[in-house]
Amino acid sequence: MLVLSRRVGERLMIGDDIVITVIDVRSDGVRIGIDAPRDIRVNRAEVLEAVQRANLEATAPADDAAVDALRALRPATPDV
Known part of the structure; x- marks a missing residue:
């Protein structure tokens, strides 16, 4: 893992086309902006x-x- 120190307004590049910009630093967190091509999915890890x-x-x-409760609701099949 790469750990960097950045100030508000500073950016970092991921590859040639993804730019991460520090928008705001607060006591409870950091706001970042992500500029990436539309075909790159950007999601919050906790949501995923x-x-x-x-799903599991x-x-x-x-x-x-x-x-067993569902089976009890099923109508009996007639004997053939």
């Missing part, structure tokens, strides 16, 4: 992690009580 957790929870197998 929350989406991944939600949605695909996790249901507990047995819920499965």
